[in-house]
Amino acid sequence: MTGKLTGPGRGRRGGRAAFYCALFLVLAVFVFPFFWMAFNSFKTHEKILEYPPAFVFTPTLDNFKNVLLQSQVGQYTLNSVLIAFGSLGVGMALGLPAAYGIARYGHRMLALGILVCRMIPGISFLVPWFIVFRALGLLDTYTGLVIAHMVITVPLITWIMIGFFEEVPVELEEAARIDGCSRAGVFLRIALPLVRPGLVSAAILALIFTWNSFLFPLILAGVKTKTLPVLVYSFMTFDYLDLGGVYAASTLVTLPVIIMVLLVQRQFIRGLTLGGVKG
Amino acid sequence: MASRTAKTRERPKEPGLPGIGLGPWVDRHISWFFVLPAVLFLGAVLAFPVIYTGGLSLFRWSGAAATPPAWVGLGNYADVFAGDPGFRNAIWVTAYFTGVSLLIEVCLGVGLAQLLNREFLGKGIARTLLILPVAGTPVALALIWRHMYNPSNGIFTWFAEILRLPPQRWLADAATVIPSLIFFDVWQWTPLIMLITLAGLVSLPADIYEAAQIDGASPWQSFWRITLPLVRPTVVAAAMLRFMDSVKTFDQIYVSTQGGPGIASQTLNLYVFDQAFQYLHFGYASSLLVVLFFVILAGNLVLASLRRGQA
Numbered sequence: 001m002t003g004k005l006t007g008p009g010r011g012r013r014g015g016r017a018a019f020y021c022a023l024f025l026v027l028a029v030f031v032f033p034f035f036w037m038a039f040n041s042f043k044t045h046e047k048i049l050e051y052p053p054a055f056v057f058t059p060t061l062d063n064f065k066n067v068l069l070q071s072q073v074g075q076y077t078l079n080s081v082l083i084a085f086g087s088l089g090v091g092m093a094l095g096l097p098a099a100y101g102i103a104r105y106g107h108r109m110l111a112l113g114i115l116v117c118r119m120i121p122g123i124s125f126l127v128p129w130f131i132v133f134r135a136l137g138l139l140d141t142y143t144g145l146v147i148a149h150m151v152i153t154v155p156l157i158t159w160i161m162i163g164f165f166e167e168v169p170v171e172l173e174e175a176a177r178i179d180g181c182s183r184a185g186v187f188l189r190i191a192l193p194l195v196r197p198g199l200v201s202a203a204i205l206a207l208i209f210t211w212n213s214f215l216f217p218l219i220l221a222g223v224k225t226k227t228l229p230v231l232v233y234s235f236m237t238f239d240y241l242d243l244g245g246v247y248a249a250s251t252l253v254t255l256p257v258i259i260m261v262l263l264v265q266r267q268f269i270r271g272l273t274l275g276g277v278k279g
Numbered sequence: 280m281a282s283r284t285a286k287t288r289e290r291p292k293e294p295g296l297p298g299i300g301l302g303p304w305v306d307r308h309i310s311w312f313f314v315l316p317a318v319l320f321l322g323a324v325l326a327f328p329v330i331y332t333g334g335l336s337l338f339r340w341s342g343a344a345a346t347p348p349a350w351v352g353l354g355n356y357a358d359v360f361a362g363d364p365g366f367r368n369a370i371w372v373t374a375y376f377t378g379v380s381l382l383i384e385v386c387l388g389v390g391l392a393q394l395l396n397r398e399f400l401g402k403g404i405a406r407t408l409l410i411l412p413v414a415g416t417p418v419a420l421a422l423i424w425r426h427m428y429n430p431s432n433g434i435f436t437w438f439a440e441i442l443r444l445p446p447q448r449w450l451a452d453a454a455t456v457i458p459s460l461i462f463f464d465v466w467q468w469t470p471l472i473m474l475i476t477l478a479g480l481v482s483l484p485a486d487i488y489e490a491a492q493i494d495g496a497s498p499w500q501s502f503w504r505i506t507l508p509l510v511r512p513t514v515v516a517a518a519m520l521r522f523m524d525s526v527k528t529f530d531q532i533y534v535s536t537q538g539g540p541g542i543a544s545q546t547l548n549l550y551v552f553d554q555a556f557q558y559l560h561f562g563y564a565s566s567l568l569v570v571l572f573f574v575i576l577a578g579n580l581v582l583a584s585l586r587r588g589q590a
Binding site: 102 | 305306309310311312313314316317318320321324325327328329331332335342391394395397399400403405406407408409410411412413414415416417418419420422423424425426427431432434436437440466470471474475478523526527529530533534548551552555556561564565568571572575579
């Protein structure tokens with residue numbers, strides 16, 4: 001036997017070296033744009049414009065300073081955080097009971113309906129919403145943006161949590177029922193504490209997705225509630241003046257996402273596939 | 280686990296009181312109370328827009344509050360199909376972009392999953408690094424790619440020169456803009472297909488491979504005859520997921536090209552966006568949305584039949 005049977009290069013020294021070379025190459029390709037993003041954000045605008053691209057230069061923090069000193073950055077960061085946590089909170093309030101209901105009592109049609117939510121392009125909500133939000137005065141308000149992003153968080157949280165609730169042993173819940181606990185009490189006191197690990201990764205995923213969201217705030221947010229991705233996008237207009245700012249702003253908006261990815265890791269794929277794959 | 284079991288033994292504070300008030304009635308129908316908030320919410324934000332869009336697609340409306348929508352019946356649909364060049368272009372761009380990137384991502388993703396399906400040093404780190412393109416903020420990534428593709432000082436222009444390729448204008452040239460966007464998309468999403476497939480591969484039973492090897496199957500044969508058929512449902516599921524998202528692609532294209540040069544990279548999604556929020560043709564945009572919805576449905580049915588054909 002030669003150990004692992006699933007691939008070529010079965011543990012031989014040459015095969016192993018070739019494998020690590022291939023692995024390095026693959027990872028380099030996928031990581032390179034991130035490296036380049038961070039790398040260039042330490043260059044001056046003129047240095048970024050150099051051709052061939054400069055690899056040796058004196059790093060500067062001016063780009064970050066310029067971006068962070070922009071008067072609206074604080075406001076937009078706060079907007080992003082408020083909208084992300086707002087739609088997370090309400091999404092949890094709606095999604096958790098729904099996930100539990102689906103996991104314990106069936107309701108498969110609802111599960112399907114929630115999946116359809118994910119299928120529909122954001123733009124198809126946006127036209128009717130825009131009209132209705134305008135009529136109701138919800139444009140450029142936190143309420144409007146939280147409602148919009150709940151279309152992302154509610155299906156996401158529901159689908160991830162269905163899987164976790166299904167793993168809660170029914171015997172525990174039955175025992176609590178016999179002890180006189182109501183069904184709602186079983187959900188709150190037995191099931192919820194047991195799915196805490198799943199809860200954390202669902203929450204982080206929801207935060208990543210709302211943090212990254214661009215299309216909804218682009219249309220539904222105004223001067224007051226604009227989020228960071230919209231601000232980063234607006235840096236594009238300075239393309240020919242301040243590429244350093246473009247790179248620094250991109251780095252800054254991506255940094256929290258990278259940190260959150262490090263926190264969830266495996267559950268990330270499970271979340272992206274809405275619980276379809278237990279990676 | 281043991282400590283948690285002990286915790287659940289605590290006597291709950293409010294035992295159900297049989298026969299008094301609404302409590303028991305609520306408790307008996309509790310399953311509906313669990314799902315009702317989500318159902319109502321999704322009904323409001325999902326069903327309503329769908330119906331509203333369907334209705335609005337029968338009107339012509341600039342979105343101005345002063346002028347009410349004007350009834351045109353199926354006029355918008357007639358315009359869509361009677362040869363709106365923008366629509367025909369958008370369908371072509373969408374099919375080209377989605378079809379080619381999906382094909383490459385699935386092939387590459389399955390190949391890489393096969394490569395990584397083994398024990399090796401730093402597997403966890405590799406997995407985390409591969410998630411980054413999928414999770415990164417699309418607007419930021421698109422800005423970076425946009426500059427990497429810059430014909431005069433982008434790093435890709437330099438790479439092309441090193442590889443002695445003819446000078447490329449990437450996103451600035453109508454002939455290369457879609458392939459360039461496809462490369463961006465492949466970079467961003469191949470890891471997702473790969474990680475999903477990898478999860479499927481790990482769950483395959485090892486004894487089949489042992490049996491195959493004893494019977495003298497080459498690694499290549501076991502890949503085609505055993506791995507691929509077994510992992511196919513997972514791959515098709517991943518492809519369906521990717522298809523749904525690929526048709527929805529907005530941020531990346533909007534930020535890096537805005538549909539240009541001209542309309543060379545204007546997908547259906549971007550075309551609808553322009554019609555609605557650039558030209559304020561809300562009625563026409565609504566009829567395009569209905570068409571877009573059916574395009575997505577049709578694509579999913581095709582992919583779903585691939586999966587059933589297997590089972």
